[in-house]
Amino acid sequence: MPVYEFKCKCGHITEELVRMDTQVVECPKCHDKAKKILSACSFELKGGGWFADGYASSKK
Numbered sequence: 841m842p843v844y845e846f847k848c849k850c851g852h853i854t855e856e857l858v859r860m861d862t863q864v865v866e867c868p869k870c871h872d873k874a875k876k877i878l879s880a881c882s883f884e885l886k887g888g889g890w891f892a893d894g895y896a897s898s899k900k
């Protein structure tokens with residue numbers, strides 16, 4: 841499962857391991873709702889890199 845960042849109204853940012861369709865989590869600081877920050881492109885790039893690495897190493 842991917843790690844997403846969630847930002848709360850109080851300014852606290854929390855990282856959570858959640859399902860892709862999870863849009864909000866509870867802020868650990870103020871227990872309000874923290875919304876997902878859509879910066880998941882870096883994760884997708886990482887996923888692609890991992891696949892490429894695995895392919896390269898299995899070729900050796």
Ligand SMILES: [Zn+2]
Nearest residue numbers: 848850867870
């Ligand atoms: Zn909060």
